[in-house]
Amino acid sequence: MNTEISNICANIAAPCSWIPVFASRSRDDSEKAPLVLTPAGRNENIRRTQWGFDMLQRLADQFESASVGYVEANGLERDADWFVLKMQEELGELTQVWNKLTGRGRRRDRSEAELREDLADEAADLLGHVLLFARQNELDLRRAVERKWRFTPTP
Structure with a gap:
């Protein structure tokens, strides 16, 4: 390798x-x-x-730190609904970019390369909010992967 x-x-x-x-x-x-x-x-x-479950935990910690800074800087409150609503918001933004890339939405003078970058950015936002949601709700993603995806990540 x-x-x-x-x-x-x-x-x-x-x-x-x-x-x-x-x-x-x-x-x-x-x-x-x-x-x-x-x-x-x-x-x-x-x-x-x-x-990468340890990697996911490190990412979750970094997203948590960034999220706390974001809400403090903008005077927002992260209540229980905020976490799920932010996931929905980011999924909507990802869908909007996808629609543009696949000819179902107006590109507004955005090139294919710019839209692909936007798609990656929105996917990163969604990943961050999924990890924040899981952290906030004390979800064991490792066990969920074992149950739902039917493979066992080993330590």
């Missing part, structure tokens, strides 16, 4: 049997085609990588 991918994998804290990612083969491998990591056991080129 190339150094960049190895470093990414090393920085995600809890190992798991698989996570869908794309990786390049190392320079020592004879083939130059991309290596796609798939569920363990399906082919000999599988690399075990790590599930």
Whole structure:
């Protein structure tokens, strides 16, 4: 596995049997085609990588800090409804950009590249608010993944 991918994998804290990612083969491998990591056991080129629940916790902490600063700076109150309403707001903004990208909304002189960047920004906002919602409601996302997605991230 190339150094960049190895470093990414090393920085995600809890190992798991698989996570869908794309990786390049190392320079020592004879083939130059991309290596796609798939569920363990399906082919000999599988690399075990790590599930990022510790990474999600770190992100949640950073989003919490940013959110507290945002509400303080703008005189807002984060009550129980605020968390779910912010997720809905961000999903609406993501949908609006998606509609523009797929020809269902006016682009307003925004290029494809600008809209793709907007889409990434809105997805990041939504992720942040999902993590804030989970944190506020003391949701165990790890156990929920095990239940709903039917795989077990291991520590």
